[in-house]
Amino acid sequence: SQQGEEDPQALSIQEGENATMNCSYKTSINNLQWYRQNSGRGLVHLILIRSNEREKHSGRLRVTLDTSKKSSSLLITASRAADTASYFCATDPLQGAQKLVFGQGTRLTINP
């Protein structure tokens, strides 16, 4: 079964706008990771945030983590058509286990 849920399931915005996706999970975690997937192909790792971190940035990406609420958010600023993809959060519940538990994903569409 899935660890958590992403919200919304689908998001459609205009190019240049910001996109925010949320992820909730159920159990304690070691870290949380965000991945992008284009057209049902392989997953591309975007960013990893450890359980003792609250916010992390990478280029146009900003990730927050609230372990008390068991939730995370991914913000993509100044969206581009190339950002159109499905985005998944994945939790790593056990130290070093590398057994990722994925949510169901958010389908993001950037309209030109």
Added chain:
Amino acid sequence: DAGVTQSPTHLIKTRGQQVTLRCSPKSGHDTVSWYQQALGQGPQFIFQYYEEEERQRGNFPDRFSGHQFPNYSSELNVNALLLGDSALYLCASSGGLGLTSIPPYEQYFGPGTRLTVT
């Protein structure tokens, strides 16, 4: 430096048949994990191999088995295929279960094998 590679890209099988999928990890990685992704869903963990042994397993029946070779490449075998086995099968590699590695470990995913069971 080649990333994670998987073969074949696509595969069509009939119910009841057996299938073998292959994965070569990223250079320097010693751990291989397999995931199943049904259409419209997130990937689900099948199992993980390190030092040629299955280290962890998800909630999948014994019809799903695997193997890791001395060069760290891996195979996923599925016996007695069911229609519900139709999915994208993803392989991910990472370094890390060895004592010299420091968590957390980023997993690198291959492009996947699309399996269709008819």
